Amino acid sequence: MRYKPDDYMVMVANCIPVKGYSRSIIYDLYRETFDFIPNDLFDLISKYNKQELAQVFGDTPSEFHHVLDEYIHFLLEKEYILLTDRPNELACFPDLNLEWDMPATITNAIIDIGSARFDIADYTGILRDLNDLGCTHLQFRFFPGYDHRMALELLGALNDLDMLVEVLIPYDPSQPPGYYVNLYRQFQKIQSITVFDFHGNLDFFDSEDYRPFAQYVRFTAEVISDQSHCGIISPAYFSVNIPMFTESLQFNSCLNRKVAVDQFGNIRNCPSLTKSYGLINDSDLKQVVHSEAFRECWTLNKDKISICRVCEFRYMCTDCRAFVPNATDKPLRCSYNPITCEWN
Numbered sequence: 001m002r003y004k005p006d007d008y009m010v011m012v013a014n015c016i017p018v019k020g021y022s023r024s025i026i027y028d029l030y031r032e033t034f035d036f037i038p039n040d041l042f043d044l045i046s047k048y049n050k051q052e053l054a055q056v057f058g059d060t061p062s063e064f065h066h067v068l069d070e071y072i073h074f075l076l077e078k079e080y081i082l083l084t085d086r087p088n089e090l091a092c093f094p095d096l097n098l099e100w101d102m103p104a105t106i107t108n109a110i111i112d113i114g115s116a117r118f119d120i121a122d123y124t125g126i127l128r129d130l131n132d133l134g135c136t137h138l139q140f141r142f143f144p145g146y147d148h149r150m151a152l153e154l155l156g157a158l159n160d161l162d163m164l165v166e167v168l169i170p171y172d173p174s175q176p177p178g179y180y181v182n183l184y185r186q187f188q189k190i191q192s193i194t195v196f197d198f199h200g201n202l203d204f205f206d207s208e209d210y211r212p213f214a215q216y217v218r219f220t221a222e223v224i225s226d227q228s229h230c231g232i233i234s235p236a237y238f239s240v241n242i243p244m245f246t247e248s249l250q251f252n253s254c255l256n257r258k259v260a261v262d263q264f265g266n267i268r269n270c271p272s273l274t275k276s277y278g279l280i281n282d283s284d285l286k287q288v289v290h291s292e293a294f295r296e297c298w299t300l301n302k303d304k305i306s307i308c309r310v311c312e313f314r315y316m317c318t319d320c321r322a323f324v325p326n327a328t329d330k331p332l333r334c335s336y337n338p339i340t341c342e343w344n
């Protein structure tokens with residue numbers, strides 16, 4: 001790819017470089033991909049975006065011109081930059097608006113149900129409140145000892161609400177595995193089901209009847225007996241996109257606009273956090289989520305968290321505030337070291 005000294009280098013607005021301690025990343029928020037780059041290329045992009053290439057070369061000692069040439073070719077090949085020799089066109093490439101907002105007080109919720117018995121009306125009341133608060137994504141986690149009949153009633157209650165639900169449920173050996181596919185088919189608001197503690201075989205997915213559902217109904221031998229099975233930080237859960245990036249710039253990428261009910265009926269920011277804001281049968285969920293105390297953790301973005309603040313993954317990574325030594329420490333279940341760039 002050719003370029004001229006009088007070309008201006010313009011970073012494509014949805015391709016955003018993020019600097020880490022030892023390396024940087026260009027987040028391609030439109031194609032939802034990313035590339036690692038050295039920190040000196042990050043510095044170069046930050047300093048010379050919308051500047052003439054003649055100036056970039058003029059400011060760089062000649063023995064490094066071949067490196068600069070490599071960098072420019074890389075940025076062009078990846079379509080991270082475009083070139084124009086008309087300075088009056090530069091105003092046509094505004095920066096991306098990085099504000100984040102949602103027309104919902106609560107965007108996502110977790111409800112855990114175990115052996116503790118509450119009235120179904122307590123749970124359906126919570127579902128209606130969540131719906132009024134604009135919540136569109138719910139996770140139901142059923143733990144051993146849960147009441148299956150009530151679970152079916154709750155899934156049915158979602159039919160009249162505007163939210164989709166992800167279900168985690170223990171395998172019942174008295175049922176054939178196809179039962180869970182039928183659950184998925186029966187309840188229109190189920191987005192996915194994870195059936196855990198399953199040790200059988202999945203041959204039934206070979207049949208034409210069941211095959212299309214294999215991507216929505218997942219079976220695992222893992223046992224998810226309580227809320228402690230959460231908070232793992234892994235590249236498998238990273239997301240590179242505009243909503244995740246812009247939300248993470250300002251807010252906590254796990255707890256912002258989240259509310260949870262643990263298996264004992266406590267309203268919390270997340271089922272694994274210790275602070276309770278009351279029980280579902282004696283507290284008003286809407287009042288709780290509007291309180292300042294409840295919202296305190298929402299603004300704890302990665303730039304306020306030690307170590308994470310120098311990690312190049314910080315705006316694609318999920319967070320966990322439950323399994324941490326102190327409120328603003330790096331998650332214990334993250335094994336990445338941004339200084340050495342290694343996962344242990």
Ligand code: SF4
Binds near residue numbers: 255271320322323
């Ligand atoms: S704070 Fe941690 S344990 Fe709680 S929901 Fe988020 S990832 Fe899971």
Ligand code: SF4
Binds near residue numbers: 233318334
């Ligand atoms: S160090 Fe922090 S930002 Fe980086 S991967 Fe781990 S949890 Fe995510």
